[in-house]
Amino acid sequence: MIRNAIARFMYGRYGNDQLNIFLAVLYLALYILYLLTGWEGLALLSYVLIGYTIFRTLSRNYDRRRGENAKFMKLAGPFLGWCRLRRAMRRDKEHRYFKCPSCGQHLRVPRGKGTITVTCRSCGASFQEKS
Numbered sequence: 001m002i003r004n005a006i007a008r009f010m011y012g013r014y015g016n017d018q019l020n021i022f023l024a025v026l027y028l029a030l031y032i033l034y035l036l037t038g039w040e041g042l043a044l045l046s047y048v049l050i051g052y053t054i055f056r057t058l059s060r061n062y063d064r065r066r067g068e069n070a071k072f073m074k075l076a077g078p079f080l081g082w083c084r085l086r087r088a089m090r091r092d093k094e095h096r097y098f099k100c101p102s103c104g105q106h107l108r109v110p111r112g113k114g115t116i117t118v119t120c121r122s123c124g125a126s127f128q129e130k131s
């Protein structure tokens, strides 16, 4: 019943995206900072942020919102990719990760095989690496 009402209300509206999640996290961070410091400028800024986030969620202007998110993803994409790679590395206990000494390409080798010869799949350089 309530879910239906929300679904009806949200029909034709933009909803959530990566930029909104980022803004909401930023809002929380600023608000916590405000609680810690008591500096009212931070509270004001956090209200503006959450207001903008809600405005984006409820907006019916898909093209504008999608454009904003695309710009955001263009800026934040490399950083988000880097975070994803870091997390994958931490979880992967089977491989050792390192960079190619000649071109900087990320490479991985299976762990526990002793010293092995690695050939970079990007530039073709060969070198010894402990695994």
Ligand SMILES: [Zn+2]
Pocket: 100, 101, 102, 103, 104, 105, 120, 121, 122, 123, 124, 125
């Ligand atoms: Zn290389």
